[in-house]
Amino acid sequence: MPTEPVPRPPLRLALVGWGAIGRRVVQLLAERDAGIVLAGIAARTRPAELPSGVPWLQHPDDLGAATPDLVVEAAGRDAVEPWGHAALRLARGFAVSSTSAFCDDGVLDRLVATAERHGSQILIPPGALAGVDALAAAAALPLDEVRHQIVKPPAAWRGTPAAGLVDLDRLTEATVFFAGSAREAAGRFPANANVAAIAALAGIGLDRTRVELVADPKAVGNGHRLRATGAFGTLDIAIENRPLATNPKSSEMAALSLVRLVENHVRPLCR
Ligand SMILES: NC(=O)C1=CN([C@@H]2O[C@H](COP(=O)(O)OP(=O)(O)OC[C@H]3O[C@@H](n4cnc5c(N)ncnc54)[C@H](O)[C@@H]3O)[C@@H](O)[C@H]2O)C=CC1
Ligand SMILES: O=C([O-])CC(=O)C(=O)O
Secondary structure: OOOOOOOOOOEEEEEEOOOHHHHHHHHHHHHOOOOEEEEEEEOOOOOOOOOOOOOEEOOHHHHHHHOOOEEEEOOOHHHHHHHHHHHHHHOOEEEEOOHHHHHOHHHHHHHHHHHHHHOOEEEOOOOOOOOHHHHHHHOOOOEEEEEEEEEEOHHHHOOOHHHHOOOOOOOOOOEEEEEEEHHHHHHHOOOOOHHHHHHHHHOOOOOOOEEEEEEOOOOOOEEEEEEEEEOOEEEEEEEEEOEEOOEEEEEHHHHHHHHHHHHHOOOOOOO
16 A cells, blocks of 8 residues: 655754855755755854844854754864764764864864764765765775875965965976875865865874875866775775865865765765
């Protein structure tokens, strides 16, 4: 006998950060009519234009009244711990974009403890990176080496310590200005290299993952190349991301990856 489909309630989504990524995620979700209710948006000061009827969240405790199912962070590394504890207490999941926060092992350990206490989950979307799913799966067997190269136009490195390492205005060719561990890369370049922490957490950790940061005057997008070898075989994946119009340091893919994560919470086919 045919049965009535079980109604799927809309997902209540709270967003921490109303910048380039946050706005783009909300715009894409609205365009796609994804079955999402915006339960609240956190920003440091009351934004002039929030989507109508969406509450401004001033403090992590405001999540209590917002009753979110999922909280997505796209703010900055200082936002991760305070909003994370509240989110993991009050919602099923907390998705992190500013993964450079995890360069401090204590932050991750404390958030994992909160998630364990409340039966919730910390979610790390692939963000601007490609191949993380395969790398994380490969890590079930021993990995020998993981290397991650990030190539961005000089303008994307302005306002970061890169400006003290190379003359960003006078580069004529691609220049490696940093080579080191993922912990150091994401720790020193938190606006540009969160993805190094994502690769590290998927694979062999923050200290063994090797990262190169490159400023390339010929680059038009934000490039990521991930290479790994291990018992699974070899992986070599490159992606060239279009930068977000409102923040050239961040890629469109970072927003798209969050849209996928959110939609996978509501659709019958998780992909
Ligand atoms: N995981 C990934 O693949 C990627 C991660 N990111 C990271 O995602 C974050 C957001 O990126 P964008 O939107 O491009 O940056 P953005 O600078 O355009 O926007 C961030 C917004 O969050 C706000 N904010 C910062 N701290 C806050 C706090 N404690 N509470 C409330 N609001 C706060 C800022 O005032 C700003 O309006 C950044 O940390 C960025 O480095 C960026 C690109 C890729
Ligand atoms: O968007 C990107 O290409 C990567 C990025 O900024 C980050 O990981 O912080």
